[in-house]
Amino acid sequence: MSNQQISSSSLLKPTLIAVIIAAITLVLFILPAEYNIDPTGLGEKIGLTILAKQNVAQKNTAMATKAESTDKVHNDTVEVIVPAGKGVEYKFQLNAQQTMKYQWQTNDESLYLDLHGEPEGDTTGYYESYTIATSNEMSGQFTAPFAGIHGWYWRNDTKQDIKVTLTTSGPYQVVGLK
DSSP: OHHHHHHHHHHHHHHHHHHHHHHHHIIIIIHHHHHOOOSSSHHHHTTHHHHHHHHHHHHHHHHHHHHSOTTSOEEEEEEEEEOTTOEEEEEEEEOTTOEEEEEEEOSSOOEEEEEEEEETTOOSOOOEEEEEEEESEEEEEEEOSSSEEEEEEEEOOSSSOEEEEEEEEESOEEEEEO
16 A cells, blocks of 8 residues: 555656646746737747737738638749758648649758648648658649648758748749748
């Protein structure tokens, strides 16, 4: 019996510590960054509330984008900077079976890339990869298998920023950097 008490009581302390750490993390970091709720003021001081404001702006843009027709053909060229040692995503909203033509290139430096899509309305974090490679350029056309957000994740494993020039054409709405 005393072994069970020792085991139970020995688990109590780490459990309480984990709960306290989780609560502190929630109040100091998650609430300010995700919901712009900053009871301590620390989130504003370290720039986390800006993330929540950007998230709200992106959601508002996405809602406005959905209200517009995605049947209009767009032709766009954008330059995306992929910072040294980091990754970025650039996305588009497409309806199922819509086709987008694309061409992108870097300044001769190769990037790890993942062309993928996330189904509209999915909240599980699911995404489907269409192309995973390392390259300094890519061109072709892409037909969305489902309605949702589709685009590239580029990761720069070098020690200097890399510029990507992306040219697209098709019936999409630009979501942009994500």
